[in-house]
Amino acid sequence: MSEPEMDGAAPTAVVESLVSDRGAPEDGVLVRVRSLSPEFTGALRRVAEQVLTDPAAASRATIVELAERSGTSPATVTRFCRALGFEGYADLRIGIAAETGRARSAGWTVDIGREIQPGDPLERVLGQIMAADTRAMHDTAALLDLVEVERAAVALAGAPRVNIFGASGSALVGEEMQFSLHRIGVPVWAWTDVHNGLASAALSRPGDVALGISHSGETGETIELLAEASSRGATTIALTSFPRSPLAELSDIVLLTATQATTFRPDALSARHPQLVVLDLLYVAVAQRTHERSHAAFQRTAQAVHGHKSLKDAKRNITPQEEA
Known part of the structure; x- marks a missing residue:
């Protein structure tokens, strides 16, 4: 069912300002979605959440499929694309696909998007944390x-x-x-x-x-x-x-x-x-x-604490017999 065209839309001037402030949409599509999502409400927020929950699926979905999954309409998805600085949905899909492809080739997506479960082994938890932190730092750099x-x-x-x-x-x-x-x-x-x-x-x-x-x-x-x-x-x-x-x-x-x-x-x-x-x-x-x-x-501060470090090292080198 179609929804009101302005449902959840961020003010046009605000969106345009945000997009122009953050460079080309190809430079970190998902970073842009995360940054803009607090400005969205209602329908646009739901589209953003769907994209962030499963970017790979979003890159494969048709505009109708993404609208259905987010509980919105194709018109809202189109507004979402324009809010991100894209001319249409095809450009958004290409941008997300390129970014998720780079992430996979770099090994960042081991478990990104998957919630850690109470019974997960530590090996899986470590992989999830490393993947999430690595992705966050790459996104920050972008x-x-x-x-x-x-x-x-x-x-x-x-x-x-x-x-x-x-x-x-x-x-x-x-x-x-x-x-x-x-x-x-x-x-x-x-x-x-x-x-x-x-x-x-x-x-x-x-x-x-x-x-x-x-x-x-x-x-x-x-x-x-x-x-x-x-x-x-x-x-x-x-x-x-x-x-x-x-x-x-x-x-x-x-x-x-x-x-x-x-x-x-x-x-x-x-x-x-x-x-x-x-x-x-x-x-x-x-x-x-x-x-x-x-x-x-650096030289002065290193010299100031040098005596304490030397004392520690000297104590480490003392044999049990000498200590007795």
Whole structure:
């Protein structure tokens, strides 16, 4: 049965803006579907879910078959294709088929799309996790705007002060970034307590940088902290999976990640490795731009802890007789 033509349709201007922001539709069709799906409601959302649930089947299905499987109509599937930047359904099928073919040849699809069952052996669970994480990192690489990474690296390299904000799992990722930047001499703090974070954000000045980490981009505390730093003139960077989230909207620079959820590892947890990949890239980019300072800082910090490492090694080399 035919459905209202606008059922579940995202506003045309929004969709066109999202498509133009993310490059050619051939560059990661499934990444594009995942990124746009939060903007869809109703019928378009159902088509997106069907495509993501079984991309290989979608690449083989006719437009009528995909409409039936998603409980929509061929007209809705056509709107879905146009929302992704394709002229028609044939182009979408070709794009999905090419992407799933590359994934199979690279060994990424061992168990992608299959839920982990309670009785699965660890070998199968390991394969599922590896396949999902590998795919998520490849999708993140396709989605990431290296111009934005460059802008973020330049801002961090010259910042008098850097604040990193995140909650829960994002806080752990933020602390990892704080550790890395600290070792190369960047004045950086990672805040998980809202009160302390707000106090630090309120002391921000132009030239400082505030990095907010949130998979959903909707974590209230992180948004509040980044907004406070922004109001004081700091350059703000968002690391998120949703480019139209509140965190992304208030940030000067947006770095995007992709996720591949599995059973027991929903999006927020499966986002950790892609987040670390992006932050590792950003860290290396900062180190490149501050090479002399970074090299000197590494030498000094390595020398500072050398005595402790030597003591450990000396203890390992002591024979039982000598210890007695």
